Amino acid sequence: MSINLKSLIPVLKAEWIGSDTDIFVDHISIDSRSLQNGSKTLFFALSGVNNDAHLYIPELIENGVQNFVVQYIPENCSGKANFLVVKNPLDALQEFAGYYRDLFDFPIIGLTGSNGKTIVKEWLNFLLSPDYNIIRSPKSYNSQVGVPLSVIAINGKHNLGIFEAGISTVNEMVNLEKIIKPTIGVLTNIGSAHDEGFQNLEQKINEKLLLFKQSEVIIYQKNEIVDLCLKEFLKDNDSAERQLFSWSFTDNSADVFILKKENKNDTTIIQYKYKGETFSLEIPFSDSASIENAVSCLLVLLYFMYDFGTIQNRMQMLYPVRMRLEVKNGINNCSIIDDSYSSDFQSLKIALDFLESQNKKNASKTIILSDIVQSGFSNEELYTKVAQLIADNKVNRVIAIGTTISSFAAKFSNCITFQNTTEFITQIESLNFNNETILIKGARSFQFEQIVSLLEEKTHETVLEINMDSISHNLNYYKSKLSDDVKIMVMVKAFGYGNGGLEITKLLEHHKVDYLGVAFADEGISLKNGGIKLPIMVLNPESTSFPSIIQYQLEPEIYSIKGLNAFLKIAREKNLKDFPIHIKLDTGMHRLGFEEHNLNELIETLKGNSSVKVKSVLSHLATSDEVKHFDFVLSQINLFDQLSSKLISALNINPIRHILNTSGISNFPNAQFNMVRLGIGLYGVSNDPAEQKYLENVGTLKSIISQVRTIPNGDSVGYGRRFMAEKETRIATIPIGYADGISRLWGNQVGFVVIKNQKASIVGSVCMDMLMVDVSHIDCKEGDSVIIFGESPTVIEMAEALKTIPYEIMTSISQRVKRVFFR
Structure with a gap:
């Protein structure tokens, strides 16, 4: 990106107050804390309910930032920098993103819906990336701020875009459409999330369809309500070039009709009819949400005219997106389904379906559930529906956490209630979790990750995690x-x-x-x-x-x-x-x-x-x-x-x-x-420090604390008594040593590990299967995670300390260390 400030004055409808318009900016920022802010940064001073970025402008100027989009110029800042004064910096950010988007001419896939946007986006990125250089929304950047920041990341190397658009009420999508301008529209699952922001389901669908005003094709699941909304949408946004590309499990008039879904262990065989021919493919999932998301991806591949063999090969390689519904081993032979980041009615249905698919044979099912938000129902109607849903899924035990859900406890069978997460944690031992599958589902404010941590089995192994x-x-x-x-x-x-x-x-x-x-x-x-x-x-x-x-x-x-x-x-x-x-x-x-x-x-x-x-x-x-x-x-x-x-x-x-x-x-x-x-x-390793910042760490070597002990002043640690305590010292033992590839030269206080984001110096000699570290300053216990190398220390840091090269550090890791691959 290289944009002349002068060219932005009419784009942003801004008043120019500064010394020189002949300036080019190559970086857009809204975060005053970012270390990337510099002389070529254009900083948009956004104001929100809890923060006003204008307050940080003096500090930014001191740090070298010279160009700002503001609603007003802070006191004592006039003459110290260049200012584009606008009515609303957020509107200006969106206007800029729309202007920037128009500088590029390649296909853009726009995704909207209530559920599945991020998963479909990540899967499409995986499925299409062998053939395209893709720009996509990072994580779930689908908001009024996230979308422009995503689009601004486009560069000349990209030839396909995939962007999410999320809205919570009316009059929001019109802003995002002007930024994304998708040529290909994908409507994912429509559920009850953010129902309270709309009068009814039809209004919600109509609002989401506005994303596709300029799309050549709209891909969607065919049903009566969506078809009616699309009919009205096409009247208002008539385009002879527009194509509707539909799929359905039940309506054989859809362009792609799913004839059969057959679960086979943890996979699903999908048989579908397209253009008079019948095909089948296998995906490595069996829950209904993943099947729907996979079918959305299938239609995109068909629209891109991929051959059947390519579709089959790629679809069977789909993977879980690590953001929700994560299955973990729990204590006492339990399985944990971690959905601890959100709680709405539609996602509850999906989670319960997943609970059933993951439940161990003969194991009972438990749900730990917080107050439900963003349902669109009255509390009475909501919890009646929730209770029925849980009963239909044959859940054996309900643990309700929150004042609202607790007040409707009578609607649930075998229900225990707690007013908050802290109260639950204090009584967790008395609940006797044993041989059951536990769905943990709560709104973020309930911090259910604490519950996941307590119920998750602590694995005692050393692994090298590889980030694919x-x-x-x-x-x-x-x-x-x-x-x-x-x-x-x-x-x-x-x-x-x-x-x-x-x-x-x-x-x-x-x-x-x-x-x-x-x-x-x-x-x-x-x-x-x-x-x-x-x-x-x-x-x-x-x-x-x-x-x-x-x-x-x-x-x-x-x-x-x-x-x-x-x-x-x-x-x-x-x-x-x-x-x-x-x-x-x-x-x-x-x-x-x-x-x-x-x-x-x-x-x-x-x-x-x-x-x-x-x-x-x-x-x-x-x-x-x-x-x-x-x-x-x-x-x-x-x-x-x-x-x-x-x-x-x-x-x-x-x-x-x-x-x-x-x-x-x-x-x-x-x-x-x-x-x-x-x-x-x-x-992920470069010999050039300037280039290193553009690479991502691939391998993270992890272990755990086997034992913690306190030794008095004068005691020693390890072979040869090479470490002598000069004061009372807490020592943690880690089950990894030189037989695993950790050089003995890394011991004796040369090297360190990271525990709870703090450095712990290695004391004494590295043993064949163990090493010991000083944790006197760290509040840690047996079973806590230990980083041997990864983001810190990096293999580059280790190599420099050992006077060797990163190649030797990496290739020395023994094959007895388990490799765990994830995406």
Whole structure:
């Protein structure tokens, strides 16, 4: 983004008070606390019920912010900055977002409804991301402020947008429509959330449909009420180009008719009819809400004209969105369904359906429920409906928390009431939770996360959590640096740099990377056995592995005449034709590869040979991350260009050429050739501190506290008595050690772990299976979570302290440490 302030004066209908309009801004902010605020920031001073951002303008000016959109200029600020004075800064923010949206011309999917917006958005992002560079609302940014902030994040690299729009009353959607201007409209489930803001259901639907005033198509679940509203909507917003694209479980006149839903364990087979043909697909869910959301996604894919095979493959990979209805192991053989963030009638129905699908065999069902908000009903009507709903779902026990729901306790069977969460917590031991499935559902104000924490089973294990969303983010970050015709190879050697091989590789295959790189044949064989279809290059093949490489259709790197002759001998014996190989040139790394003096012999050996085909020519940079050696890197690149060009000319071939690694992608963009090799950058690590802030952490190594003890002054900890307490000290023992990959050099107060967001220094030597930390300053107990590395400390920090590199830290984590993958 680079916007001239002068151009915004008519857009915002603003009065200009400042010194210079010839200023460009590249950042929009509404948060005075943001460290991103600077001289090129345009700050919108929003005012709300509890806050007025104008009060923070003097401090912002002191911190270098020079450009503001304000309703008034604060005292003593005139002449110190540039001000665009408007009637309402929120309206101005929305006007700016609409203006900014018009600078781009690509498809925008607009989502609205009562339920499912965020899930459908995240799923569509997953389903479409292999083919599009998508901008989408972060989290649930669907409000009057959230929508403009989402849209302002568009940049020139994006070619598809997915934005949510949420409203709670009339006259709100008209503002969001002007900002999003969706070309594709998706109406998700219409429920009772925010009913109190509308006279009736029809008014709510009519208001939501306003989002689609300029949409080419409206995707929706067909029913009588929505059809009537759409009929009126089309009269008022007539467009010959508009298409209605409907689906239904019950109305076979819908464009997509769901013939059958068949639950199969935790999956659902959906059979549907479209354009006279019948298809079926499988999704990894069985609850009704997920099925509805998946069908909405299906229609979008059909509208985008995806083939059936692609739809089936992608839909079966859908995943739970981590924001609600999260299943956790509970104490005493209980299961916990965590829906502790909201409480409305429609979502209660969905949660109870989910409770049934997750209930263990022969286990009783319990619901812990707070006062219900945003129902649209009178209390009498609401709790009558709730009681009936709970009875219909055969819930064995109801625990009601809140003054309102408690006053209707008589409507429920087997109901225990508490006035507030604190009262419940004080009596939790007497409730004897045992072998039951517990749905915990409460409005945010009740802070039911405290209840979840108390009832959740404390797991005693060390795990490496891998954030797959971060993998996708980092991949797309580096893709954005490449020219359109440049391919990308991703290195997944060494068990995915310690993060896990097959799971990450499946995600990379979903994102349609061009090649995978492994070090040895057995790594490639493991991936092929796991079903990976992408071409896999083996960078360090041993001659003894050539038969297996051929058997599993791997592609060897050839770096010597001896190796080439050995492979050609086997290739001739097996009567191979054009088997792909990759020629490695040594341009200065002096590790592996053909040097300039033996290039002629290489050419003569390959000339006229039909057994193999040179798929690519590559080399390896030695110092792409060190500025002081950049001249050497340039010499390598020039030599590679010369040698590879000679090889290509002599053999009359057109192979892929590649030399750049992760650092090279960022530092030498003019040497991308035909392909680049992305390594540690995928896993969230850059050698450039300036670039690091754009990457997301992928791996978080976690453990728990096994035991806490207090030792007196003068006592020691661990082998060799290398730590001596100089005062009474609380020591926590963590079940992870050097056998898990934690260097012994990280002990003896060099390193630390994080407990409850506080650093705890490692004391004494790191043991094979344990380490000890000083928690004298931390209020912690046995079972509390411990971060070994992740956001803090980072593997970069650890590497610097240990005088090594992040690669070593990551690849050292033992495979006895369980990897947990999540999106």
